[in-house]
Amino acid sequence: MGIVTILQPAVSKALSKLYTLEIAASTILITETKPDFDGDYTVVLFSFVKNLKKSPEQIGKELGEELLSTNKNIFVSYNVIKGFLNLTIADNYWIDFLTENYTNNNFGKKDPLNKRVMVEYSSPNTNKPLHLGHLRNNFLGWSIAAIFKQNGYDVIKTCIANDRGIHICKSMIAWQLFANGATPDSTDIKGDHLVGDYYVQFGYELKKQIDQLVESGISKDEAEKEAPIMKAAQQMLIDWEAGKPAVIELWKKMNSWVYDGFAKTYNRIGSDFDKTYYESNTYLLGKEMVEKGLKKGVFEQEEDGSVWIDLTADGLDRKIVRRRDGTAVYMTQDIGLAELKQQEFNSSLSVYVVGDEQNYHFKVLKLICQKLGLPGAEGIFHLSYGMVELPSGRMKTREGNVVDADDIVDEMESISAKHTQELGKVKDFTNEELKALYHTIGLGALKFFLLRVDPKKKMIFNPEESIDFHGFTGPFVQFSYARARSILRKELPINQSCKEPLQILEKKLIIELEKYETIITQASEEMNPSVIANYVFKVAQTFNSFVTELRVLTAETADKKELRLQLCVLTAHVIQSAMSLLGIEVPERM
């Protein structure tokens, strides 16, 4: 329980006693005191003024006296400036907090809630390798799942493989036309990259054919439909849905190449799932749901056979849910998936980590599920995140200006190797240990970079400048951990309580660490890992100031040494725990 949740009821009680004014504890505004003023936490008094018809200074004084006299073990002094009551918390309170929690390996972890949430993320298309945007998605989804777990939820991580559709057929057609039977083994190219290369080649060939048709006097729209390679892809989709053996065989073969490639990347970046769904399965259930919806009158059928839902009464448009030829659209399979997830896991909340370009889609999906009366409809939540853009604009696979996931991880690792070698602090490491360290630091830098920004905001990545290893970064936080561990390798605290007054840097660090549990809750409520990233950076920063200015092992007194060792232990724990919620490991040495 955080200090604020202790202070609020105390203030509420005092107001009731002094003025018979009843104010709900949770609505009382208590903030950390700004550094320029004297005190630890501040009660903002303005909101009481109207009710009490007294000056804020008067209220502050009376409230301060009351709090001090009834909570002698918590408060030592107060001061009032304008409408702010600044309270100084007793050193003993902070020291007790530290001594009680530094040995607690579960500090920050909440009790089980007996509530289940599903988090769907990654959702790759099986026609191209993962890029930087997918990494943001994977890191976000994994982290949010970890944050839910930390808060006591039962979490199911799922992935939907978008393994069917016209886009998959495009890479298949291009492979048939241009590959001469090339395989990952024969070319020594990772499967997802090999298939992606043909998807890109499809785009080039299509453009070439369109240009030719346009030159011969056909309109551009018409040319797109008439291009032979496009017609071949469309025919292949029809054959696929019809189950034509040769097409299915090719589809299975190429998808298996892609899955092999994905598995390597997922393993490397630490993404994992409890359950993977395949669109090639869910679209059938989706079609059944469309039939049911037709009977219920939720959907309507056009004369040409296509099926629609009219959402104009809800301020949206009419949306197709099944094509004229009876095949499934994107929405069809997502309705099926929503139903399937609910049947299988029956969670109260189902989070979809998907880019903000699909905001409209998910708005419609939820509305349709509600209208169909699906049990899980209310729990559908689209966690919408912004695109990762390059300085030149959006990444587009078809245009070839993407930052490939495997490449960027390689680059991060080699930068971390370069820095590590320059610093020369781990010359005694074996090659194995070095490799592991480069991975920990490189991937840590990348994950931190992508998670420190509010998910809903789009972000810009400049490949020219590459990711920094100083300041507000993963390696900075990792370094702080290694520094704490380095001290603790020499000596550990012996579980005594410090009797001396706290110095400012000691107190600042305890106050920062004490916030951890509140931060965990906030991150979960907001489904926002950047809350954790910002917090753990602050902890690392505060710790670095502390450890630079004050001696630990050669402290002035035994009491101080004990206190500071305890601070090192709790700091290391909080950093390790918070970073683990971001999917980032911390090294003992670096």
Place this chain on the structure above:
RNA sequence: GGUCCGGUAGCUCAGUUGAAUAGAGCACAAACCUUCUAAGUUUGGGGUCAUUGGUUUGAAUCCAAUCCGGAUCACCA
């Protein structure tokens, strides 16, 4: 055009259930390693919080209008 999202330091971002003089990091200038890891610490300069008006004791935060940028509104996924 409709709907939605965004605009905070040169750059990348915090801060938005209204609250004290708007904060970090990078970059720039300077100081600090015979002393627990300098991937560090300390100090400094740098802001019309897109613009205008409104509500309020109090607005980066709420409301309205305007400007700029983006997404989306497909028988693509």
